Amino acid sequence: MRTIRLYGVLGNTFGRVHHMAVETPREAIRAMCVVFPGFELFLNNSKKKGLTYSVFSGKRNVSQDELDMDRGSEDIRIAPIFIGSKRGGLLQTILGAVLVVVGAIGAFTPWGQALGGGAWGVPLMQMGAAMMVGGVIQMLSPQTPGLSSKQDADNQASYAFGSPTNTAAQGYPVPLLYGQRRIGGAIISAGIYVEDQQ
CATH class of the missing domain: 3.10.20.30 (Beta-grasp domain)
Structure with missing residues (x-):
């Protein structure tokens, strides 16, 4: 059994x-x-x-x-x-490049100017360039290992809050809960206080 x-x-x-x-x-x-x-x-x-x-x-x-x-x-x-769904920023880089091309067409071609490209072309190019830089930074930045490769003895999975996968690496986003919790999440802070009984 x-x-x-x-x-x-x-x-x-x-x-x-x-x-x-x-x-x-x-x-x-x-x-x-x-x-x-x-x-x-x-x-x-x-x-x-x-x-x-x-x-x-x-x-x-x-x-x-x-x-x-x-x-x-x-x-x-x-x-x-x-x-x-970690894809390393590739989609963000490609989307940024597309925005730069669309902005350039709008800002620097006669038919783009006819569609008002002078007003939205350059800001769209700037936004696309920022997205491309962010995507490249994501591709170059190292990723922290998951729970399978713990390096610290204190970083053990805990069952105290409903699931063994409730440890999170520093710098990762923390989900905001609305409604009833269905699975274990990252516990940001917890403490145990001991009081003397009289």
Whole structure:
């Protein structure tokens, strides 16, 4: 018997703790799909909603290749995480170049002038140039490694706030929450205070 723990929206929808006679995480996911109607459909449709899942065996993150190999006795934890879309500024650079060309056509051609290009051409070129510079800077700047390559012993994933993926690297944007939280997010500040009991 292994304990399967679901976090975030999975835990809210299908229950947080389950005990099943399974050996591997892949077996556990398949058993959940059989036991709970709609579980497999929920997992398959999650990518459209911007979610993917991390599978943990105890505190160790299990890769997709290891889903069949982990036959330990630790709890299997399945946690939803956001899908990122880092493209290194390439789209921003291309869009900036297009804006520069459109602005130049508007400002320096007779038919662009007829469309009022004298008023909007140069500002559009400046905006495009700024976007190009920003895109190039994004392509040149180093990216911080993810949770898989922790360098500091204190930078460990914590389950205290509902998900193991709640650590964030310095300089990344922090999402602003409206409504009920579905998955773990970056905890900006937290503290524990000890008081003497009298």
